[in-house]
Amino acid sequence: MFKVLVSDPISDLGIQQLMDAADVEVDKKPGLSEDELVQIIPQYDGLLVRSQTKVTEKIMEAGTRLKVIGRAGVGVDNINLEAATTRGIIVINAPDGNTITTCEHAFAMMMALARHIPQAYAKTVNGEWDRKFLGVELRNKTLGVLGMGRIGSEVAKRAKAFGMDILGYDPFLTEDRAEKLGVKLATVDDIIRNADFITVHTPLTPETKHMIARPQFEVMKKGMRIVNCARGGIIDEMALVEAIDQGIVAGAAFDVFEKEPPEADHPFLNNPKIIVTPHLGASTVEAQENVAIDVSEQVLHILRNEPFKNAVNMPPVAASVMNKLQPYFGLGEKIGVFLSQLNNQAVKEIHVDYAGDLAEVDTQPLTRYIIKGVLSRHFAGDVNIVNSMHLTKVRDINVVVSQASATKGFTNLISVTLKGQDGAERRVAGTLLNGYGARIVQIDKFPVDVAPEGHLIFISHNDKPGIIGHVGTLLGKNDVNIASMQVGRKLVGGEAIMVLTVDKAVTKDVLDELTKLPELNKAQHIIFA
Numbered sequence: 001m002f003k004v005l006v007s008d009p010i011s012d013l014g015i016q017q018l019m020d021a022a023d024v025e026v027d028k029k030p031g032l033s034e035d036e037l038v039q040i041i042p043q044y045d046g047l048l049v050r051s052q053t054k055v056t057e058k059i060m061e062a063g064t065r066l067k068v069i070g071r072a073g074v075g076v077d078n079i080n081l082e083a084a085t086t087r088g089i090i091v092i093n094a095p096d097g098n099t100i101t102t103c104e105h106a107f108a109m110m111m112a113l114a115r116h117i118p119q120a121y122a123k124t125v126n127g128e129w130d131r132k133f134l135g136v137e138l139r140n141k142t143l144g145v146l147g148m149g150r151i152g153s154e155v156a157k158r159a160k161a162f163g164m165d166i167l168g169y170d171p172f173l174t175e176d177r178a179e180k181l182g183v184k185l186a187t188v189d190d191i192i193r194n195a196d197f198i199t200v201h202t203p204l205t206p207e208t209k210h211m212i213a214r215p216q217f218e219v220m221k222k223g224m225r226i227v228n229c230a231r232g233g234i235i236d237e238m239a240l241v242e243a244i245d246q247g248i249v250a251g252a253a254f255d256v257f258e259k260e261p262p263e264a265d266h267p268f269l270n271n272p273k274i275i276v277t278p279h280l281g282a283s284t285v286e287a288q289e290n291v292a293i294d295v296s297e298q299v300l301h302i303l304r305n306e307p308f309k310n311a312v313n314m315p316p317v318a319a320s321v322m323n324k325l326q327p328y329f330g331l332g333e334k335i336g337v338f339l340s341q342l343n344n345q346a347v348k349e350i351h352v353d354y355a356g357d358l359a360e361v362d363t364q365p366l367t368r369y370i371i372k373g374v375l376s377r378h379f380a381g382d383v384n385i386v387n388s389m390h391l392t393k394v395r396d397i398n399v400v401v402s403q404a405s406a407t408k409g410f411t412n413l414i415s416v417t418l419k420g421q422d423g424a425e426r427r428v429a430g431t432l433l434n435g436y437g438a439r440i441v442q443i444d445k446f447p448v449d450v451a452p453e454g455h456l457i458f459i460s461h462n463d464k465p466g467i468i469g470h471v472g473t474l475l476g477k478n479d480v481n482i483a484s485m486q487v488g489r490k491l492v493g494g495e496a497i498m499v500l501t502v503d504k505a506v507t508k509d510v511l512d513e514l515t516k517l518p519e520l521n522k523a524q525h526i527i528f529a
């Protein structure tokens with residue numbers, strides 16, 4: 001039974017599929033402190049959060065069973081991603097479910113700002129009939145959008161309908177896309193100097209932190225208005241207050257703060273030109289259901305070891321590519337597992353070569369499985385597809401991937417070579433045979449045909465008459481049944497290998513006895529458990 005902790009308020013309807021799953025038990029405990037989470041997290045396999053729970057290294061350290069952290073929303077700045085990756089914890093988010101809702105909130109904030117709606121409302125309900133609030137139209141104004149991702153693009157589309165001229169900046173915004181969206185591609189500086197309204201829709205990163213601060217306010221158009229429904233800290237709060245005092249900024253609308261919730265004496269909270277909401281950008285019935293459904297679905301897949309999407313600490317892969325690669329994951333991992341047992345020296349480089357069908361797709365998810373197989377027997381702690389590449393970096397192991405070399409007659413071929421400190425190499429290659437499944441087709445320089453299943457004995461010997469008989473007799477004497485046998489050699493009488501599939505594990509004593517046989521150099525037990 002998997003246990004999932006929901007530590008923020010998340011839509012019940014959205015997590016229904018988790019609650020209905022026979023193999024999952026869900027506990028809802030919103031509002032716990034870090035210490036309280038540290039206490040209870042060891043029993044959970046999954047953690048579901050929004051933005052309130054700060055998922056710190058301390059919590060992950062205690063979460064020894066944690067396999068997945070699901071963020072029911074976009075921003076993952078409340079989750080220590082590096083700590084998660086190091087521990088092999090998959091972090092997923094729900095990037096699409098709240099786009100429109102947050103865009104609409106940003107737009108609502110911009111309109112409220114233009115027409116002083118919150119200020120006028122407060123006076124009116126207070127019994128004052130104050131008609132001196134004079135607003136501005138959005139029509140014919142220039143809107144600068146910093147961050148033209150999902151939300152920024154939707155804001156731009158709506159602004160277009162309001163007759164605004166839009167300047168957009170995003171490092172990934174192309175001329176073509178800008179044109180399609182009806183946006184003029186601009187620099188940050190263009191936007192800062194020319195916009196009547198600016199809205200930010202980037203994540204908070206070292207690069208975007210205080211991207212609008214005193215130097216930017218100093219050159220802004222007098223009377224401009226600014227909106228932040230993305231992340232606190234993108235706009236320098238203190239510099240904004242100064243710019244308002246100096247008459248540069250006519251008004252600001254903020255949904256997010258550098259520290260949430262803000263202190264009671266935060267200067268935004270008593271400034272009549274600043275309107276605020278308590279991080280409500282994603283708070284609609286629709287968005288909350290969407291993000292909770294999306295994240296629950298992926299958490300279920302991860303717990304059940306099924307393919308999943310929206311991992312934040314792994315590069316994204318298109319579904320079509322994933323479908324193509326998925327059948328190879330088991331083979332790739334087994335090649336890695338085989339090599340890890342064959343090899344007995346420090347690994348300096350892992351070279352993966354993909355040929356045939358596999359030379360045409362982005363194989364990086366498959367490489368993660370191969371590396372997982374190579375490393376898992378030697379590393380303490382969980383090695384999985386999230387942390388496998390990271391672990392190679394930590395251990396200074398170079399991973400080299402090549403594609404499109406010779407297929408040796410196979411429609412697909414994965415060849416993996418481990419290169420050791422002293423230059424020695426071990427190689428295993430495998431293929432997926434239509435109708436027959438995974439096969440190992442090469443070990444070092446020897447062609448073989450072996451199913452990577454159960455228990456194998458790998459023997460290297462000299463190609464001399466009688467050796468097969470000796471091996472068979474010895475194993476029989478030790479009650480080890482041979483299911484199949486493969487022999488490979490390059491030259492008659494030269495170096496040779498033997499791969500035996502046996503019905504059970506062989507003891508070290510049996511391997512030692514085998515090694516003492518004449519002309520036998522080495523015997524190793526390989527297990528694919």
Ligand SMILES: NC(=O)C1=CN([C@@H]2O[C@H](COP(=O)(O)OP(=O)(O)OC[C@H]3O[C@@H](n4cnc5c(N)ncnc54)[C@H](O)[C@@H]3O)[C@@H](O)[C@H]2O)C=CC1
Nearest residue numbers: 074075102147148149150151170201202203229230281282
């Ligand atoms: N207030 C709220 O409740 C919510 C806030 N958000 C926040 O809104 C922001 C945007 O979300 P999405 O549009 O879904 O993300 P997204 O990933 O689709 O878009 C972000 C864009 O920012 C761009 N960007 C990154 N660095 C930049 C830089 N230095 N200058 C300009 N652009 C840069 C990226 O290229 C990307 O296109 C995120 O910070 C997210 O956490 C999202 C949902 C709800």
Ligand SMILES: O=C(O)C(=O)COP(=O)(O)O
Nearest residue numbers: 050051052073074075282
């Ligand atoms: O999705 C995001 O990035 C948000 O900021 C929404 O945060 P929330 O889930 O409402 O705490």
